[in-house]
Amino acid sequence: MADRTRLPVAEADAPFVFPVIRKTRLTTGLALWHVPHAAVPVTTMVLLVRSGSSADPVDRPGMASLTGDMLDEGAGDRTAIGVHEALADIGAQFDTEVGADATFLTLTTLSKFADVGMDLLADLAARPRFEDGEFSRVRELRANRLRQLRDVPSATADRVFATALYGSHPYGHLAIGTIDALEHMTAVDVRRFHASRYRPANAVLVVVGDEPQASVVEHAERAFAKWAAAGEAGEAVAFTPPALPADRLVLVNREHAPQSELRVGHLGVSRRTPDYHALVVANLVLGGQFVSRLNMNLREHRGLTYGARSWFEFRLGPGPFQMSASVQTPGTADAVAEMMREVRELRDARPITQAELDTARATLTRGYPRNFETADQLARSVAQLALYDLPDDYFSRFVPTVAALDLADVQAAAVAHLDPDRLLAVVVGDTGVVAPALASLGLGSAVEVAPV
Numbered sequence: 376m377a378d379r380t381r382l383p384v385a386e387a388d389a390p391f392v393f394p395v396i397r398k399t400r401l402t403t404g405l406a407l408w409h410v411p412h413a414a415v416p417v418t419t420m421v422l423l424v425r426s427g428s429s430a431d432p433v434d435r436p437g438m439a440s441l442t443g444d445m446l447d448e449g450a451g452d453r454t455a456i457g458v459h460e461a462l463a464d465i466g467a468q469f470d471t472e473v474g475a476d477a478t479f480l481t482l483t484t485l486s487k488f489a490d491v492g493m494d495l496l497a498d499l500a501a502r503p504r505f506e507d508g509e510f511s512r513v514r515e516l517r518a519n520r521l522r523q524l525r526d527v528p529s530a531t532a533d534r535v536f537a538t539a540l541y542g543s544h545p546y547g548h549l550a551i552g553t554i555d556a557l558e559h560m561t562a563v564d565v566r567r568f569h570a571s572r573y574r575p576a577n578a579v580l581v582v583v584g585d586e587p588q589a590s591v592v593e594h595a596e597r598a599f600a601k602w603a604a605a606g607e608a609g610e611a612v613a614f615t616p617p618a619l620p621a622d623r624l625v626l627v628n629r630e631h632a633p634q635s636e637l638r639v640g641h642l643g644v645s646r647r648t649p650d651y652h653a654l655v656v657a658n659l660v661l662g663g664q665f666v667s668r669l670n671m672n673l674r675e676h677r678g679l680t681y682g683a684r685s686w687f688e689f690r691l692g693p694g695p696f697q698m699s700a701s702v703q704t705p706g707t708a709d710a711v712a713e714m715m716r717e718v719r720e721l722r723d724a725r726p727i728t729q730a731e732l733d734t735a736r737a738t739l740t741r742g743y744p745r746n747f748e749t750a751d752q753l754a755r756s757v758a759q760l761a762l763y764d765l766p767d768d769y770f771s772r773f774v775p776t777v778a779a780l781d782l783a784d785v786q787a788a789a790v791a792h793l794d795p796d797r798l799l800a801v802v803v804g805d806t807g808v809v810a811p812a813l814a815s816l817g818l819g820s821a822v823e824v825a826p827v
Contacts, residue, residue, distance in 0.1 A: 389744070391743060391744045391747075391770070391771060391774060392771050393747065393756075393767075393768065393769075393770040393771045394410045394411065394412065394753065395410070395411075395767075396408050396409070396410055396757060396760075396767050397409045397410070397411075397588050399588075399592055401575070401580075401592075401595055401596055401599060402596060402600070403575040403599055403600065403602050403603065404575040404576045405575040405576075405578055405579075405580055405595070405599055405602065406578070406579040406580065406761070407579075407580045407582065407591070407592060407595050408579060408580070408581045408582070408757055408761065409581075409582050409583075409588050409591050409592075410581070410582070410583045410753055410754070410757060411584075411585065411588070412583045412584055412585060412750050412753055413585040414748075414749075414750075415749075415750070416485055416486040416487065416585060417483060417484070417485060417486060417584065417749075417750050418483070418484060418485070418486045418489040418492065418582065418583065418584030418585070418586065418750060419481065419482070419483045419582075419583050419584065419749075419750040419751045419753070419754040420481070420482045420483075420489075420492065420493060420496055420580065420581065420582050420583075420754065421479055421480070421481045421580075421581040421754040421755060421757070421758045422479070422480040422481075422496060422500050422578055422579075422580050422581075423477055423478075423479055423578060423579045423580075423581065423758045423761055423762060424477060424478040424479075424480070424500075424572060424573055424577060424578045425476070425477050425577050425578065425579075425762065426439060426477065426478060426572035426573075426577060427439055427473055427474045427475050427476045427477045427478055427550070428440060428473060428474070428475050428545075428548065428549070428550035428552075429475050429476060429545035429546055429692075430545070430572060431545070431548070431552070432564075432568075433543070434556065434559075435552075435556050435559070435560060435564060435568075436548040436552040436553055436556045437517075437548075437550070437551055437552015437553065437556055437557060437560075438552070438556075438560065438564065438565070438568050439473050439478060439550065439568070439572070440473040440550040440551055440552060441513070441514070441517065441552070441557070441560060441565060442478075442565050442568050442569055442572075442573075443471040443472075443473045443478050443480075444471065444513055444517070445503060445505055445509065445510060445513055445565055446471060446480065446499045446500065446503045447459070447462075447469060447471070447499055448503070448504070448505075448506070448509040448510075448512075448513060449503065449504035449505075449506055449509055450495075450498040450499045450502050450503045450504060451498035451502045451504075453498070454504075455509055458495075458498075458499070461495055462482075462495065465484050465485065465488035465491050465492060465495075466484060466485060466488070467482055467483065467484035467488070467492050467495070468481075468482070468483045468484075469481070469482045469495075469496075469499070473550045474550065475546055475550070475690050475691075475694070476690050476691045476692075476762060477762050479755070479758060480496065480499065480500055481751070481754070481755070482495065482496045482499075483750065483751055486584050486585050486586060489582075489584055489586055489591075489594070490594045490598075493582075493594050493595060493598045494597075494598045496598070497598035497599045497602065500573060500578075500602070501573065501599065501601065501602035502601070503569065505562050505565050505566050505569070506562070507562050510561075510562040510565065514557060514560065517551070517552075517557060518554055518557055518558070520551070521551065521552075521553070521554045521557065522554065524551075525826045525827070528629060528632070528634070528636035528701070528803045528804075529636055529701070531627055531636070531803050531826050531827070532627070532636040532637070532638045532699070532801050532803045533549060533638065534548070534549050534827050535625055535627055535638075535801050535803070535824060535827065536625075536638040536640070536695075536697065536799075536801045537549055537695075538827075539620065539625045539799055539801055539822075540617070540640070540641070540642065540695055540799055541617050542617050542620075543617075544615075544616075544617045545692075546690070546692065546694070546695075547617075553827060575599070575602050575603075579758070579761040580595060580599070581754045581757045581758050581761065582595070582754070583750040583751075583753045583754040583757070584750055614645075614691070614692030614693065616642055616693055617642070619641075619642075619797055619799075620799065621819055622818070622819035622820045622821070622822050623797075623798065623799040623800060623818040623819055624799075624800050624802070624813060624814075624816070624818035624819060624820070624821045624822065625799070625800070625801045625802070625821075625822050625823075625824060626801075626802050626803075626804075626806045626809075626810060626813075626821050626822070626823045626824070627801070627802070627803040627804075627806075627823070627824055627825070627826055628804075628805070628806040628807075628823065629803060629804055629805060630805055630806075630807070631805060632704060632803075632804045632805045633703070633704055634701050634702060634703060634704060634804065635701070635702055635703075635704055635707040635710075635802050635803065635804030635805070635809055636699075636701050636802070636803040636804065637698075637699060637700050637701070637702060637707070637710060637711060637714070637800065637801070637802055637803075638697055638698070638699050638800070638801040639697065639698045639699075639711060639714045639715070639798055639799070639800045639801075640685075640695055640696045640697030640698060640798065640799065641695075641696055641794060641797040641798050641799060642693050642695065642696070642797070643687045643688065643689070643693055643694050643695055643696035643792065644687070644689070644693055644694070644792055645689065645690060645691060645692055645693055645694065646689035646690060646691065646694075646763045647691075647763065647764075648689075648792075650788040650791065650792060651689065652773075652776050652777055652780060653780055653784045653785045653787070653788035653789075654687055654788050654789075654792055655687070655739065655777075656732065656735045656736060656739065656777065656780060656785050657721070657727065657735075657785050657786075657788055657789040657793070658685055658686060658687055659734075659735035659738055659739070660721070660727050660731045660732070660734075660735050660785075661685050661717060661718070661721055661789075661793075662683060662684045662685025662686070662698055662717075663684065663685060663686060663735075664734075664735070664738055665682075666734065667684070667685070668717050668721070669683045669684065669685055669698060669700075669714065669717050670682060670683050670684065672713055672717060673700055673702070673710055673713060673714075677706070677709070677710075677713070679700070679702040679703055679706040679709065679710050680700045680701055680702045680703075680710070681701070682700065683698065683699070683700035683710075683714075684698070684699060684700075685697065685698040685699075687792075691762075691763070696792070696793065698714045698718075700714075704804055704805055704808055704809060705808075707802060707804055707808075707809040707812070707813065708809060708812030708813045708815070708816065709812075711800050711802070711813065711816060712816055714798075715795050715798055715816070716795075718793050718794075718795045718798065719795040721789055721793065722789060722790050722793060722795070723790075726782075726786050727782060727785055727786050727789065728782075729782060732780075732781075732782055732785060736777055736778065736780070739773075739774075739777050740774045740777055740778065743773065743774050747770065756770060798818075799818075800813075800816075800818055803826075806823065
């Protein structure tokens with residue numbers, strides 16, 4: 376009989392081996408990565424285009440995202456309605472996701488319709504129609520969404536933080552762009568961006584399903600045969616880190632707001648840093664899980680917020696490290712001060728403990744294989760390997776790599792990449808109430824900006 380007076384003893388992590396990736400290159404130059412997956416008769420295709428919001432023209436922030444939104448508004452011989460009817464006919468789901476470094480086009484359908492689905496995906500990626508009428512409708516919908524976001528404190532904080540941290544750097548705006556830029560965009564701009572960035576040599580097609588590789592290659596060759604390189608290639612994104620601003624306190628006024636939205640952080644590191652695994656663990660201790668120091672302090676001990684968290688956003692270039700919380704207005708300055716203190720003490724006065732390290736490692740490794748159960752999960756994971764040029768066995772080695780980290784490794788990474796003296800704070804709240812107390816935090820003169 377089980378002894379229910381004691382917690383069960385945790386067993387060792389089960390070994391995990393990521394499926395073999397079979398790679399080839401099509402006649403057009405498009406890379407094809409295939410992963411057999413026969414658990415269920417479903418196929419997921421992800422077309423990775425190595426151009427995201429950082430590839431937006433300087434005077435057209437939001438161009439990559441708007442282009443992605445237009446792909447299913449008519450493609451090949453189909454109108455916008457025809458595209459969605461064709462997707463519905465095979466029970467397919469199509470999604471477009473635009474990040475800082477890349478655009479992901481994902482189509483999932485039953486494996487028996489995989490060839491039809493691939494034909495559709497090829498049309499959406501290579502032969503979008505970009506009709507003027509559909510463009511005007513999509514642009515107006517996006518403009519209305521941007522106007523709505525002006526009244527959402529969290530969205531305002533995200534946008535202001537990106538600009539405050541990166542300035543005019545390609546990472547200095549969110550993918551959705553701005554109303555001012557949107558008003559000057561035309562269908563011609565979208566066509567030009569597509570011709571420059573949506574090219575076979577700038578893409579990788581990932582296919583996960585139960586089809587034999589030979590069939591996948593045959594279908595892909597046929598579907599993407601007419602995707603020819605057109606136009607001039609866009610310039611590569613420069614990743615020169617921006618300078619740290621002298622004044623590191625940015626305020627956005629929301630008069631009479633009962634809460635303040637906070638973003639506190641600094642420039643981080645790229646996805647290719649050798650300290651990646653150690654930083655993921657260190658961040659879990661700081662603010663990456665419910666029992667983190669940040670959340671337990673601001674939520675459980677001080678009662679200032681329902682939740683506080685931190686994260687590194689790893690990108691091809693140096694992504695941001697940031698902490699976020701929505702706090703009661705009277706506690707705004709205290710919350711920012713505590714965020715800064717937690718970073719400072721993690722580095723020296725209160726280094727990571729063995730118990731914290733064990734908890735963070737368990738969070739990452741226990742149940743790790745569940746991240747790769749479905750065709751969609753596998754396809755998205757493989758796309759990450761392609762985007763960041765990671766080795767094929769990266770996911771197989773993740774758990775052993777994390778398990779091998781010791782306190783010295785994790786603490787050294789925290790000291791190297793977390794710096795309280797570089798923290799920049801964005802506060803969206805009642806400036807008249809919160810500004811006097813914030814002035815004492817040593818962040819320089821407050822810079823007030825309007826909601827964007």
